[in-house]
Amino acid sequence: MKLGFCTAFSEDVVRFAAEAGFKCLEIFASGPLDPGAITKTKIKQAREVLDTHGIVPSSVFYQGDYGAADAPSRNNAVKNLKKTMDIAEGLGTKIVTTIARVPAAASLKDQLKSYKKSFEAFGKLFEGRGMKLAIENWPAGGGNMARTVANWEAMFDAVPSKAIGLEYDPSHLMWQGMDYLAALREFADRVYMFHAKDTQILEQTVARHGIEGAESWWRFRVPGYGSVDWKELFQIISDVGYKGDMVIEHEDPVFGGPRFREGLKIGLKCLEHYIVQK
Secondary structure (H helix, E strand, C coil), X not given: CCEEEEECCCHHHHHHHHHHCCCEEEEECCHHHCXXXXXXXXXXXXHHHHHHHCCEEEEEECCCCXXXXXXXXXXXXXXXXXXXXXXXXXXXXXXXXXXXXXXXXXXXXXXXXXXXXXXXHHHHHHHHCCCEEEEECCCHHHCEHHHCHHHHHHHHHHCCCCXXXXXXXXXXXXXXXXXXXXXXHHCHHHEEEEEECEEEECXXXXXXXXXXXXXXXXXXXXXXXXXXXXXXXXHHHHHHCCCCCEEEXXXXXXXXXXXXXHHHHHHHHHHHCCCCCC
16 A cells, blocks of 8 residues: 555655655645646656656546536546546546536435436446445535445436546544444445545544534544544555555645644654555
8 A cells, every 4th residue: 555645746745755765645636637628748747756756656537517507517527537637647647536427406316316317327437447436434515425435325326337436534423423434345346446534533622512502512633633533544545455546645634834844744653554555
């Protein structure tokens, strides 16, 4: 398993990753790698930077609105997803990560229909190119089909293609009150990428205000600074034989701004306590 973090692409970031001891990166399809303006030359240049610093691209992340109400927006999202596949292959990875966008205001039944319409075609597309599409379980205000464990079951029943899987993130499951450990065991064969992000439950705030009265009763943290049981989580990873990479999604407000890279280093130290990078 290689450890990395999520980031937009730049040579400065790649250099920092290598110097800090990271081995991989999840790269955003944005900025110089924007699928709407990508060229083979830009992909080649990015690949050369990664190779120079010994950093492996674990995946490329693209967030398109596949469930948009208007056809032009949906078509553009699909077009950019296809270009993101080209970016991923050009950089040296077979994994694209995304959000399963569906209309947030629709019923669960209609959301599943929207998901099936888009991702059935994606399954065939990714199968044809020998690639994987991993969906992150960020709730997105109810606009991501993969926001609950129960929905995962419905998704994989609706679209059985093994080209479609999960970018598992325990932090979102925790603050929503779901069993993130049981979920990992149950869906281990569909976990193709792994977000290492922690959630801190602010117990004193909950005790005084409850979850309805408090403005904020939880916050994202770097691995090791929240409530996720990383020891048990890594035990499950070992048991199920997960062979993919793990990337820190750094959204910790304590280590924001000028302390951002400090937070990444702290997260790396926590994760390396449980594994030896390969």
